[in-house]
Amino acid sequence: MTETLVPRTLPGTVRSHATHWIDGRWRFNCSTDTVEVTDPATGSPLATVPAGTPADAEAAVDAAKLAFPSWSALPLDERLRYLERLSELLEQHADTMADLVTAETGMPRMLTRHVQYPYAAESLRSYIELARSHQWEERIGHSVVRREAAGVVACLTPWNAPLALIMQKVPAALAAGCAVVLKPSELAPLNAYLLAELTAEAGFPPGVFNLVCGTGPVVGEALAAHPDVAVVSLTGSLRAGQRVSELAARRAAKVGLELGGKSASIVLSDADLDHAVTSTVDQAMFNSGQVCFAWSRLLVPAARYDEAVTLAARTASALPVGTPWNPATRVGPVIHSQARDRIIGMIDEATRQGAKVVCGGTAPDEPGEGSFVSPTVLADVRPDMRVATEEVFGPVLAVLSYEDEDDAVRIADATDYGLSGAVWSTDIDHATAVAGRLRTGRVDINGAPFNMRAPFGGYKSSGNGRELGTWGLDAFCETKAIQYPPAAGPEPGIRIRSGTGAQHES
Known part of the structure; x- marks a missing residue:
């Protein structure tokens, strides 16, 4: 394989690719079509990368x-x-990986090196540690219950935090004993190519x-529909999740979906308002608001x-905007x-509906030719506005008022999403009680x-x-129960070999 080196005026080099990594070798695409990766x-x-x-x-x-x-049978x-070994190599290439992610996503280099890369590296290390102590097998009455590798896994990952979200899936699947096919977003695939090179250097079979x-409609759908894919794990849009689910359901395949959010940050009456508001703005504007768990509504x-x-306006206005x-x-x-x-269009629609732009709202002049949106704070937002119910996926914070806590919980839950959120209060028990009422997967307290x-x-x-x-x-x-006649079953203390190749006490 020959890769083309593209000279860059920015730090590092970026390579165009003409191949996929399949069966331990670089394999040319079955067509000559390519996808252009844009700065x-x-x-x-x-x-360019192969289509x-x-x-x-x-x-x-x-x-x-x-x-x-053979992989699942390994101890x-x-x-x-x-x-x-992959973890060691990833650490050695941390700066290069951060450069690639910055170049292809526009995430500021400070964030790719000091937030996204550490997150990805820690995710990998965490799965290694947890796998060693995980209860792969347990004795329940006269049964032995095993957790066994599901099979071939298709990991479909997005562009917004590409390395971090790849590492939320791939190491876990490999540790469990699965073999993986990764399809990264065609908008930000370059970091995944470096990862493939590192898996080769690490000696993976x-x-x-x-x-x-x-693209998703071609490669993603082919993987989701393939009869030999046991698990499809996707992070992406609701539309992509619905399509993948439809295809996988035809063969009853296991599907894991993380599809975005419209998370609320609820400031209770006794909270430190300055801390709660400034922290919410910082989190909502992280990666230009292009994160699924952004607190994009401030209540x-x-x-x-x-x-x-x-x-909120003072905090957002002070955030430096510019070249990554x-x-x-x-x-x-x-x-x-x-x-x-699309982001500017949603802001304009909100203003037509009565919302007020208190800062931002347009593309800034200074950065030049790139796709920039100024950090934006919208006031006078009503709960029924689209900007309050749908994911903007940009640096836009909607500020809403509430009358009492019941009203706050009602507004927070008045979307189709339920991924994340925050509650702020000087009383931890009080905040925890409110968090417990929210229909969302994760809530941060203070x-x-x-x-x-x-x-x-x-x-x-x-x-x-x-x-x-x-x-x-x-x-x-997958979970397997092996049933024994009560009188003939393995006695407590007998070692049973699990489907992962590890041995555990029954």
Whole structure:
């Protein structure tokens, strides 16, 4: 294989690719079609990757199917040694990986190196540690219950935090004993190519990890519909999740979906308003608002509404917007011009419906040709407005007022989503009680730090299933119960070999 080096004026180099990683080798695409990867900060071409075909997807699944029996039969410790080596290599290439993610997504380099990369690396390390202590097998009455590798897994990942979200899925599937076919977003696939190179250097057996690039309607759907794919794990849009579910349901395949959110940050009457509002703005604007768990709605008591709006506008206006390669930048471009136009369109629609732009609302002048949107705060937002119920996926915060806590919970839950959220109060018990009423998968109390070992996933249209922690491992397992006659079953203390190759006390 020959890869083309594309000279860059930005740090590092970016490679165009003409191949997929299948069965332990680089394999040319089954067609000559390509996909152009664009630099969001400039709008200029960055690289090209192959536009995969259903035949490429089938070849990758075939390779994974052949690799699965021997990989799943390896003792757990041996599988984890491959992952440990991958962890070491990922650390060695941290700067290069951060450069690639910044170049293809526009996420500020400070964030890719000091937030996204550490998140991805810690996700990998966490799965390694948890796999060693996970209860792969347990004795329940006269049965032995095993968690066994499900089979071939298709991981369909998005562009917004590509490395982090790949590492929420792939290491867990590999640790569980599954063979993987990864289809990254065609908008940000370059980091996945480096990951494939690192799996090769780590010595993973052929077919255990495969990479096929291409679009969702072609490669993604081919993988979701393939009869030999046991699990489809997708992070993406609601529309993509619905389509994948439809295809997988035809053969009753297991599906895990994380499909976005419209999360509310609820400031209770006794909260530290300054801390709650500034923290909410910072979180809502992270990665230009292009994160599924963004607190894109700020709910405050009516009596403190004007003060909260002023604080939010002051905080958002102070966030530096610019090229992602500037260390001072906190808000870079959105992924492409169509996204920028859609975001501006939703802001304009909200103002026509009576909302007020208190800061931002337009594309800033200074960054130039890229797809930028100024950090935006909208006041006078009603709960029935589209900007309050649908995912904007941009740097836009809607500020809403509520009359009492029942009203706050009602507004927070008045969307089709339920992924994340926040509650702020000086009384932890009080905040916890309110958090318990919300129909959402994760709630942060007073800005609590992200917990890598707790489950992540959503209610309602935010998807189904969970990633991270032991829940992330179980997502790629099937459960088997082996029944024994009570008098003839294995006695407590007898060692039973599990389907993962590990041994555990019954």
